Amino acid sequence: MGTLLKFNSSKKKILVASTFLATLLLNACVTTNNDLNAPNDSNKIVSQTATFTPRAENQYLSQEQAFKRSARVSNVSYKLNYKLTGDEHFSASSTINFTLSDNAFPLTVDLNKAQITSVVINGFSMPAEQLEINYNQWFITLPVAQLLKGNNTVTVDFTRKHNTNGEGLHRFKDPVDDKVYLYSHFEPAAAQQMFALFDQPDLKATFEMTVSAPQEWTVISATKEDKIIKQGNVNVWHFPQSKTLSPYNFSLHAGPYKMWQDNSGKYPLRLFTRQSVANQITPKHWFTYTNQGFEFFDDYFGIDYPFKKYDQVLVPDFLYGAMENAAAVTFAEGSFLTNGEMSQSRRERLASVIMHEMAHQWFGNLATMKWWNGLWLNESFAAFMATLATSEATEFTNAWRTFYAGGKQSAYRADQRVTTHPIEVPVPSTANAFDNIDAITYSKGASVLNQLRHLLGEKTFQQGIHNYLSNNAYKNAVLDDFIDSLAKASGKDLTLWQQKWLYQAGVNTIEASYQCDAGKINSFQLLQTADASQPTLREQKVQIALFKAKSSGFDLIKKVSVIYQGKSTKVNELIGLACPDLVYPNYQDWAFVKVNLDARSFKTTQNYLAQIEDPLLRSMLWQSLWDSVRDGKLPLNEYLQVALANAPFEQDYTTLGQILGQISSANIYLNKGLGSQHNYVKGIAQQLEEITWQSTLYNSDNKNIQRRWFNSYLKFAHTDSALDNLYKLLNGQHSLEGLTISQDVRWDIIAQLSRFQHAKSAELIVQELTVDSSDTGVKSALYAQVIAPNVKVKNDWLAKIQQKNSDIGFSKLRTAMSALYPSEQNNLREQSATQLMSSLTEIDKANGPVFMRSYNNLIPATCSETSVSRLATAVSELTQLSAGTKRSLLIKQQEDQRCLLIKNKMTLSN
Numbered sequence: 001m002g003t004l005l006k007f008n009s010s011k012k013k014i015l016v017a018s019t020f021l022a023t024l025l026l027n028a029c030v031t032t033n034n035d036l037n038a039p040n041d042s043n044k045i046v047s048q049t050a051t052f053t054p055r056a057e058n059q060y061l062s063q064e065q066a067f068k069r070s071a072r073v074s075n076v077s078y079k080l081n082y083k084l085t086g087d088e089h090f091s092a093s094s095t096i097n098f099t100l101s102d103n104a105f106p107l108t109v110d111l112n113k114a115q116i117t118s119v120v121i122n123g124f125s126m127p128a129e130q131l132e133i134n135y136n137q138w139f140i141t142l143p144v145a146q147l148l149k150g151n152n153t154v155t156v157d158f159t160r161k162h163n164t165n166g167e168g169l170h171r172f173k174d175p176v177d178d179k180v181y182l183y184s185h186f187e188p189a190a191a192q193q194m195f196a197l198f199d200q201p202d203l204k205a206t207f208e209m210t211v212s213a214p215q216e217w218t219v220i221s222a223t224k225e226d227k228i229i230k231q232g233n234v235n236v237w238h239f240p241q242s243k244t245l246s247p248y249n250f251s252l253h254a255g256p257y258k259m260w261q262d263n264s265g266k267y268p269l270r271l272f273t274r275q276s277v278a279n280q281i282t283p284k285h286w287f288t289y290t291n292q293g294f295e296f297f298d299d300y301f302g303i304d305y306p307f308k309k310y311d312q313v314l315v316p317d318f319l320y321g322a323m324e325n326a327a328a329v330t331f332a333e334g335s336f337l338t339n340g341e342m343s344q345s346r347r348e349r350l351a352s353v354i355m356h357e358m359a360h361q362w363f364g365n366l367a368t369m370k371w372w373n374g375l376w377l378n379e380s381f382a383a384f385m386a387t388l389a390t391s392e393a394t395e396f397t398n399a400w401r402t403f404y405a406g407g408k409q410s411a412y413r414a415d416q417r418v419t420t421h422p423i424e425v426p427v428p429s430t431a432n433a434f435d436n437i438d439a440i441t442y443s444k445g446a447s448v449l450n451q452l453r454h455l456l457g458e459k460t461f462q463q464g465i466h467n468y469l470s471n472n473a474y475k476n477a478v479l480d481d482f483i484d485s486l487a488k489a490s491g492k493d494l495t496l497w498q499q500k501w502l503y504q505a506g507v508n509t510i511e512a513s514y515q516c517d518a519g520k521i522n523s524f525q526l527l528q529t530a531d532a533s534q535p536t537l538r539e540q541k542v543q544i545a546l547f548k549a550k551s552s553g554f555d556l557i558k559k560v561s562v563i564y565q566g567k568s569t570k571v572n573e574l575i576g577l578a579c580p581d582l583v584y585p586n587y588q589d590w591a592f593v594k595v596n597l598d599a600r601s602f603k604t605t606q607n608y609l610a611q612i613e614d615p616l617l618r619s620m621l622w623q624s625l626w627d628s629v630r631d632g633k634l635p636l637n638e639y640l641q642v643a644l645a646n647a648p649f650e651q652d653y654t655t656l657g658q659i660l661g662q663i664s665s666a667n668i669y670l671n672k673g674l675g676s677q678h679n680y681v682k683g684i685a686q687q688l689e690e691i692t693w694q695s696t697l698y699n700s701d702n703k704n705i706q707r708r709w710f711n712s713y714l715k716f717a718h719t720d721s722a723l724d725n726l727y728k729l730l731n732g733q734h735s736l737e738g739l740t741i742s743q744d745v746r747w748d749i750i751a752q753l754s755r756f757q758h759a760k761s762a763e764l765i766v767q768e769l770t771v772d773s774s775d776t777g778v779k780s781a782l783y784a785q786v787i788a789p790n791v792k793v794k795n796d797w798l799a800k801i802q803q804k805n806s807d808i809g810f811s812k813l814r815t816a817m818s819a820l821y822p823s824e825q826n827n828l829r830e831q832s833a834t835q836l837m838s839s840l841t842e843i844d845k846a847n848g849p850v851f852m853r854s855y856n857n858l859i860p861a862t863c864s865e866t867s868v869s870r871l872a873t874a875v876s877e878l879t880q881l882s883a884g885t886k887r888s889l890l891i892k893q894q895e896d897q898r899c900l901l902i903k904n905k906m907t908l909s910n
């Protein structure tokens, strides 16, 4: 192979040339022609060499290259060996066994930014000079000469720095006790930051692993360890071979984690947290929901949980909510740790996220997408299943209402934006894997699956899912496999359904159109419309419900289920019934569709909202009012009049959360549109402060409702007297019946005092840090500091955020970004607007999509003509932006126009 090094031009050229020569060399052996310089007469080799396209030299993998690789490689297994010390670097050895269908071309193995000490291919050790050429910091190119047709073994030894950005093998040093914790996160393609591999979902493999770690550490992976051997002052853990997994589903977590166990259910469960936050979780909640989930899923899927044991690990600095690593799921600490008792809404969220990750163990980990264009189905299905399981297997029978008020609304909003996209879209490369992972893929997808369940019938749907999972167990599958399973189970052709729902974007609107004569309905039809930009009309099954007012509340006169399609669908069944006061055409929320209330129903809603007894219907009617504001049909001030009068009577905590969320958005529109000093805005702010405080006091006998109101008060308190009230709650001069002021609440109070410039706030931040110096404490202090309306502090932090290669951890920068500009500081945001816009292209170029997802929230949209035109200019002039940032910019532009529309629609007397 020495001859290969004679070439002295650019690396790339050498690589291509070496490939060609190596091909000749190998062929030469077969044909016993030893003269390397002799022209080779094999047309096959010439044509193969001609079609060989080397992989782009960057960190991403294109779908084309991935499929070329998986067409040649099969039967992959990994043997991994780690030496973990807790230091900033780790050392490892990664042995890959695989079958290669041909050795005509080189083959690449992914390994990101490692210091490689050796590469051995089928017993041949790659010389250092060649390694320098064949490793570009993203992947190693294995030359043809050393590859075999058939079985191959490649071993890569390396050291690498741990990541601190939440990917690969992340390292976190606890500021409280200096203990070091590691966890892995691989999706979509970050396994290559931990070992050498074929990093793509359709090259499933088995994993066997040995880990040397300090004695006080616990090591967690896809299988349970079968041996721990003490060697000097370390323990060596052995993990037996796993089931066949996509690499992104494998994991390794290690550190002095605190552990709880539960063996009361069908599978052994363990739960882990850092030592310093161990008192902030209630393991009982975790184990209860998890056991309930396993019972539900084993039964629903008709397939037993495939991975034998189930570990759940809470980890710091996590980029997402949770990750479904096979049998070793990770959860973001932030969402699930709590000082004091966990509120009902947080427990419900916990149950739902546990169910989501558990659903993935079958749908995603057992049967896996072939490529990242299938990620939406993975997420949609898990989101759908999580809601179903939470509502049917846990105490949270309201889960579908929570989904309606939360995820589904974000899907409707996203689907009405200029940036909407079909549920399924092509993903050309791993760089784009998360481009479209948003409310469309999670929540619209989940809603559409739920609609399909109603259309096909519960049992048929379940049978289709079972067939899909059992046919594709331990394999990869594509959308057509899923649709075929459901089509076969139901005997229906779903081609058109698939076309209209999955490949075309946009949400339709339905409205009941009816006439009454002599108090009776004499015609009734359901009208369907589509936005001009997304003209597809669809078929769905809905329930139409008719209500009549009684002395207090409403009677349901009739509900009928109807499959509608096209522009107009007659519903003759309703003719002759008493003329209703309220018609709701998507009763019980089967469909993914916007509802336009008819004029009479809209009036009824405005006047009698609090009297609607059915909580889901009430929630949907609240939504109709709020949608009318956002669409510029109902003046914001009229909405607020209804909302402030009715909200205090709401006793359903899910609906109350939804209403308070709408009110909070209304307040943002006011602050941005009219300014916090406008008389009307000041009046509303004052009312919000009073109503939220009075309702906190009034609901002392209902903890969950009280918590909701108090959390809102924590955001609306702004007058001197309210800030003084907060201050006294903090130092114990005031107390509240039913409410404990936990460490989390203490920080919330301090942030609010700082936000409205309470004289003691700076002092309080410093003082509180001496009590709570935890990771959360440090971030909360930072949040409180940055949210103050202090230009210097803001500019300092903006500079730190924009600095290239900042040594401040990303999780801190992210906290600072979230605190920079609350809506009442709209003028401060405006002051930095030009700078933010002019530097956007440069920042976008210097940072990856994870950073930009947070950063793009800073793009200024200040609800004025100036701001709208500034965004329009940016859209047309900043042509070099990444896809994600371009999309954020378009969303900002559209939402800023909406803010202006809402502002101009208001009917204020002064």
Ligand SMILES: [Zn+2]
Pocket: 324, 356, 357, 360, 378, 379, 382
């Ligand atoms: Zn998921």
